[in-house]
Amino acid sequence: MKKLAPYIRCMAFLCVLAGCIALCNFLFAPSGYIRYILHELNSPAENYDCIILGASHARSAIDPAKIDEKLGTNTLNVAIPGETIKDSYYVLKESCRTNDIKTVILDVDYQYWYSVQIEDEFSSSFIFNKMSWLSKTKYEYLIDNMNTLDFRNTFTDRLSYDISRTAIAQNVSLKLTDDYRNYSINGALVKDADGPYVGKGFFYRKTSGLEPGGFDYIKLWYGRENGELEGWVVNYFLQIANYCKNNAIELICITSPVTPTAVRKLGLSKVDKTFSEFFAKHDVPYYNFNRLSMNILPRDDVDYGDMEGHMGGELAEKYSAVLGTFLNDRKDGELDTGKYLYDSFDELYKNSYRNRHKKARE
Secondary structure, eight states: OTTTHHHHHHHHHHHHHHHHHHHHHHHHSOOOHHHHHHHHHTOTTOOOSEEEEOSHHHHHHOOHHHHHHHHOOOEEEOOOTTOOHHHHHHHHHHHHHHSOOOEEEEEOOGGGTBTTOOOOTTTSOTTGGGSOTTOHHHHHHHHHTTTTSOHHHHSOOGGGOOOSHHHHHHHHHHHTSHHHHTTOGGGSOOOSOOSOEEETTEEOOOOOSSOOSOHHHHHTTTTGGGSOBOHHHHHHHHHHHHHHHHTTOEEEEEEOOOOHHHHHHTTHHHHHHHHHHHHHHTTOOEEEGGGBOTTTSOOOGGGBSSTTOOBOHHHHHHHHHHHHHHHHHHHTTOOOHHHHBOSSHHHHHHTSHHHHHHHHHO
């Protein structure tokens, strides 16, 4: 018995430690959107065959229900604010763990492809932390990133902790509800959606009908288009492409349209050239819907929640329907990109709402 005593004390210590971590997570970590959408992804009541990967722009721009109407699919938008290409790779693998995925729509947001994105041991695990310990994807992530993950962030949600009295009371109150226990969206604290949840990973973002704010913020991005694609991002994208190829999954890359002002000010015509050449090199279809005809999808800055380009719900519904029709034409072999997309950004600028009305005033 004496020989077993050290092992018993060790196991007791680990159990107490696990209990303390669980208690801290319960008290201090808010119930966010990631917990909800990952559970929805693995819902036994669903078998999704199409997923949308990306970050916050994709979440506010693409309503899966509109895609399903055109393609007859069962689509889930698993774009998560802050989701890097590395995150998308593991979310893809998590999706395939419980679903028979046939199509992946990857929304390419150039912010996540250039060197300004930080990937470190302290900030890279926010999605990984919300994966179930019963998921093999969680262990794959842990093993693949063992050399860079900070140990303290591996087993706790400490990066999201809020230890204020108000936050603790809110956490406890919410986590004791049936909505939380049943993984309802009402049991998730979502602060960044700026609009109601419609379903299947899509939020209907509200707009003011006025010029959106945030112009000073996008000024910080000036010149970014002159940089190079970040190496680790490219490597993870190639892993996504290879995974899809090896598992007979169709990968389609798109860029959803952002505010016309941002398109022009940020030199996205140059970004388009860079991406078009990159995806063509790796034989992956890519469509930049910033070049989408104004006749097909009329849009102006006021249709967005901010100058950065988070799409308002009304425009998003229209765009999603156009996207669904576009993809359906592609599936049927009847796609004429010239019917949808301008040949150049100059043509886009010439037909923009502001330019047309400027000429009318003259």
